Amino acid sequence: MSRSACLIFNPAAGQGDPELELDQIRSILEPEIELDIYLTTEEIDADELARAAVERGVEAIIASGGDGTLSAALEAVINTDIPFGIISRGTANAFAAALSIPDTIAAACQTILQGKTRLIDVAYCNERPMVLLAGIGFEAGTVEKADREAKNRFGMMAYIMAGIQELGSLQKFAVEIETEDKIIQTIASAVTVANAAPPTCVLAQGPAGIIFDDGLLDLTIVAPETKASAIAATFHLFQTASTGTPVERDDIGYLRSKQFKITTDPLQKVVIDGEIFGTTPIEINCIPAGLRVFVPNVPEDIPTEKLEGLPNLTVEIKN
Ligand SMILES: Nc1ncnc2c1ncn2[C@@H]1O[C@H](COP(=O)(O)OP(=O)(O)OP(=O)(O)O)[C@@H](O)[C@H]1O
Numbered sequence: 001m002s003r004s005a006c007l008i009f010n011p012a013a014g015q016g017d018p019e020l021e022l023d024q025i026r027s028i029l030e031p032e033i034e035l036d037i038y039l040t041t042e043e044i045d046a047d048e049l050a051r052a053a054v055e056r057g058v059e060a061i062i063a064s065g066g067d068g069t070l071s072a073a074l075e076a077v078i079n080t081d082i083p084f085g086i087i088s089r090g091t092a093n094a095f096a097a098a099l100s101i102p103d104t105i106a107a108a109c110q111t112i113l114q115g116k117t118r119l120i121d122v123a124y125c126n127e128r129p130m131v132l133l134a135g136i137g138f139e140a141g142t143v144e145k146a147d148r149e150a151k152n153r154f155g156m157m158a159y160i161m162a163g164i165q166e167l168g169s170l171q172k173f174a175v176e177i178e179t180e181d182k183i184i185q186t187i188a189s190a191v192t193v194a195n196a197a198p199p200t201c202v203l204a205q206g207p208a209g210i211i212f213d214d215g216l217l218d219l220t221i222v223a224p225e226t227k228a229s230a231i232a233a234t235f236h237l238f239q240t241a242s243t244g245t246p247v248e249r250d251d252i253g254y255l256r257s258k259q260f261k262i263t264t265d266p267l268q269k270v271v272i273d274g275e276i277f278g279t280t281p282i283e284i285n286c287i288p289a290g291l292r293v294f295v296p297n298v299p300e301d302i303p304t305e306k307l308e309g310l311p312n313l314t315v316e317i318k319n
Contacts (some may be wrong), residue, residue: 005034010066068274131273175188194219195286220254
């Protein structure tokens with residue numbers, strides 16, 4: 001066996017059985033990769049375990065948990081060139097979706113076994129690393145409302161329900177956005193700065209596509225006048241994200257830059273990579289090619305048919 005890796009595993013993430021999930025990971029990876037396994041605890045989080053692994057000089061770091069675990073673990077890996085493996089077991093699994101990494105345990109392990117890596121951009125928001133996006137305004141409210149208990153009960157639905165609740169209390173704020181070459185002032189309900197974003201993060205989808213290795217960040221401003229136009233704007237973003245076309249509404253704007261300084265009045269809560277971070281003002285800088293991640297060899301084929309699992313299923317093949 002020539003490969004080795006440190007596996008950081010959060011037993012409290014997601015809604016599955018952690019013992020079974022760890023056994024599954026070990027049974028797929030251990031025939032080819034010698035694993036040094038560390039479990040996170042309430043006291044010892046993934047960031048501490050990853051820092052120690054980097055100091056030991058490990059060959060690769062694999063993190064398995066929800067987006068919170070992945071985000072904490074990769075902090076220590078930025079700019080080290082140590083390949084980072086992602087095995088998602090959370091509720092939203094936005095990292096996997098944004099980086100086109102499979103989100104089932106079996107396929108994520110196969111991705112790591114294949115050994116192909118790719119450099120992606122990361123960013124720093126103030127001092128905090130960011131791989132996906134920073135949400136100002138609207139998104140912070142949805143993350144706060146999707147609490148642990150709700151996530152356990154409803155999974156992904158908790159985020160959607162929180163979004164609908166948040167939409168009911170649409171708040172506007174004055175925002176000033178400074179890039180390397182402009183200063184923009186406007187009124188907004190949501191400002192999102194994305195390095196990478198899954199299509200489900202609709203508020204980030206102003207541009208036609210968010211490219212995670214172009215050395216740039218994409219900022220989307222959503223500024224609806226009424227609750228009805230907020231719903232229409234969200235739906236428009238959802239549609240344009242699905243078809244890969246840029247937005248066309250007057251109440252949505254977007255721009256690209258390597259750096260953004262953002263201030264708001266009044267202060268707004270900020271969510272980074274799905275976790276509450278603090279409040280504005282923030283400064284976000286892109287770190288081009290700051291993280292090496294294991295990625296699939298070929299884009300996933302989208303199956304055209306799935307029948308297995310249906311109750312009392314019979315399939316008759318016709319001549
Ligand atoms: N052994 C443990 N027992 C209880 N909590 C833990 C343990 N290990 C880590 N944690 C906590 O788990 C949280 C991170 O969870 P994570 O985001 O990975 O999963 P999730 O909440 O299920 O996923 P998602 O963010 O997608 O909803 C951190 O707050 C961390 O302190």
